[in-house]
Amino acid sequence: MSIDRSTLERGGIDFDEFLDRVLNNEAIARQVLSVFMSDGTLDELRGAVEREDVSSARQAAHKLKGMGGSLSAHAIAELAQAELDALHASDLDRAAEVCRELELSCARLKEAISQAL
Amino acid sequence: MVQWTTWLWMGELMEASRRTSFDFLDIVADDPRSLLICDDDVINRTILSNLFSDTFSITETQDGDECLMAVLSSPDAWAGILLDYQMERMDGLEVLRRLHRRGLTERIPVFLISAEATMEVVREAYQLGCMDVIEKPVVPFVVRRRVLSVAELFTARRRLSQTVLVQQNELIRRATEILKLNRGMIEALSQAIEFRNGESGAHVRRIHDITGILLRGTPLGDGLSEEDVEIISVAAIMHDVGKIAIPDAILGKPGKLTPEEFEIMKSHTVLGAQLLEDIPQLHSNDSYRYAVDIARHHHERWDGSGYPDGLRGDELSSWVQAVSIADVYDALRSERVYKPAYSREKALQMIVEGACGVFNPKLIETFNMVEPEVSLLYGTTRDGGLS
Numbered sequence: 001m002s003i004d005r006s007t008l009e010r011g012g013i014d015f016d017e018f019l020d021r022v023l024n025n026e027a028i029a030r031q032v033l034s035v036f037m038s039d040g041t042l043d044e045l046r047g048a049v050e051r052e053d054v055s056s057a058r059q060a061a062h063k064l065k066g067m068g069g070s071l072s073a074h075a076i077a078e079l080a081q082a083e084l085d086a087l088h089a090s091d092l093d094r095a096a097e098v099c100r101e102l103e104l105s106c107a108r109l110k111e112a113i114s115q116a117l
Numbered sequence: 118m119v120q121w122t123t124w125l126w127m128g129e130l131m132e133a134s135r136r137t138s139f140d141f142l143d144i145v146a147d148d149p150r151s152l153l154i155c156d157d158d159v160i161n162r163t164i165l166s167n168l169f170s171d172t173f174s175i176t177e178t179q180d181g182d183e184c185l186m187a188v189l190s191s192p193d194a195w196a197g198i199l200l201d202y203q204m205e206r207m208d209g210l211e212v213l214r215r216l217h218r219r220g221l222t223e224r225i226p227v228f229l230i231s232a233e234a235t236m237e238v239v240r241e242a243y244q245l246g247c248m249d250v251i252e253k254p255v256v257p258f259v260v261r262r263r264v265l266s267v268a269e270l271f272t273a274r275r276r277l278s279q280t281v282l283v284q285q286n287e288l289i290r291r292a293t294e295i296l297k298l299n300r301g302m303i304e305a306l307s308q309a310i311e312f313r314n315g316e317s318g319a320h321v322r323r324i325h326d327i328t329g330i331l332l333r334g335t336p337l338g339d340g341l342s343e344e345d346v347e348i349i350s351v352a353a354i355m356h357d358v359g360k361i362a363i364p365d366a367i368l369g370k371p372g373k374l375t376p377e378e379f380e381i382m383k384s385h386t387v388l389g390a391q392l393l394e395d396i397p398q399l400h401s402n403d404s405y406r407y408a409v410d411i412a413r414h415h416h417e418r419w420d421g422s423g424y425p426d427g428l429r430g431d432e433l434s435s436w437v438q439a440v441s442i443a444d445v446y447d448a449l450r451s452e453r454v455y456k457p458a459y460s461r462e463k464a465l466q467m468i469v470e471g472a473c474g475v476f477n478p479k480l481i482e483t484f485n486m487v488e489p490e491v492s493l494l495y496g497t498t499r500d501g502g503l504s
Binding site: 020021022023025028031032035036059062063065066067069070071072077084 | 159161163203253255256257
């Protein structure tokens with residue numbers, strides 16, 4: 001069964017670019033999406049921001065940016081970059097705000113992936 | 118003779134080229150075919166593995182330590198390393214530094230993969246021998262082309278250097294064979310001339326050895342390297358080549374030579390040097406300049422009473438003096454058509470008394486020093502004298 005393109009696109013994935021990155025191999029695409037589904041980096045980020053642990057927060061934000069890029073989930077990659085910028089500027093209020101936006105985007109993507117697979 | 122050696126040479130060349138191309142195929146089979154991926158992000162590892170799984174066998178590592186261990190345990194296995202820059206424990210740059218310290222970035226192409234490498238990071242990476250910095254998220258056709266091009270370059274370079282090594286060894290082997298062939302031909306020519314003299318060929322071999330003993334480890338050989346001594350010893354073999362031009366009747370005459378016959382006999386020195394000068398192929402041989410000097414002057418004496426040029430004292434080179442005394446000692450210790458073989462004591466006494474011409478007193482002293490070693494050459498040879 002092929003992956004449902006429109007559901008993933010609604011979740012924020014640039015489907016063509018993503019499929020191109022895995023050389024149109026759907027098995028690999030599923031594998032990668034499944035990894036994202038069970039990934040706990042967002043929780044790490046939220047915890048670190050709450051603890052005001054900037055260093056751990058940056059690591060988590062960096063990881064999220066990488067995953068967003070790999071999945072061609074551009075909004076997530078951009079928000080993760082905004083989070084890195086806020087952390088770099090030690091603006092923790094802004095970091096908490098961006099973290100909430102990231103949570104919304106990730107939740108929307110996870111919902112879409114669970115429907116698409 | 119020339120044709121025969123040319124055929125031999127061409128045959129060897131063809132054989133060598135066959136061997137070389139065979140070795141080249143062997144090397145191709147040994148090319149590294151594994152790609153090492155180091156990234157702490159499983160999604161990125163999966164994507165990169167998938168990009169190269171058709172070309173390489175893939176090994177994934179998830180941190181710098183694991184990556185270093187994989188490289189160090191089999192440094193020749195890797196066609197390339199894809200290294201993530203930002204990892205939680207040891208980052209990619211630190212891995213690169215450690216690979217560089219061990220000279221491994223010269224042998225294995227390393228690609229740094231990063232989403233946010235600054236100019237400073239990129240500069241240091243290149244200084245450490247990193248071949249390319251690739252941006253994340255990766256664009257498949259870009260990363261494939263960049264990695265494969267560099268991996269191919271490294272493989273070609275490795276093959277080329279191994280081929281050069283194989284060919285270099287082949288050249289050294291052939292050069293050694295040519296040297297042996299030259300030496301063999303020099304000995305064959307000199308022995309053939311000695312056979313006409315009614316001798317066995319042992320004389321030229323002993324002159325070679327005595328010259329070596331005299332120049333090695335005595336003041337007579339000061340300033341000569343071990344290689345020089347061997348070159349001079351080979352040159353000494355040719356001291357009597359001029360005898361090829363002396364008629365049998367004179368060369369083999371059992372009694373005393375008439376003054377006219379002696380004049381002809383003496384000409385073997387000049388003729389020998391001339392003969393060597395007339396072989397152009399010999400001129401590039403390391404032994405040549407010594408051989409000409411020795412052939413012409415080995416009958417010169419310290420007091421100027423020798424022939425053909427009446428050189429005296431320090432006008433005689435140390436090698437000419439070495440060969441002269443070796444030649445006289447060997448003639449005295451050996452049986453000839455006109456004399457029996459003399460004992461060590463008698464031979465030395467005759468040299469000291471100047472029965473065969475005057476030698477440099479220091480040379481006689483030196484010869485006395487090494488004579489026990491020289492005398493060992495006579496114990497077992499059939500034409501050697503009693504010791």
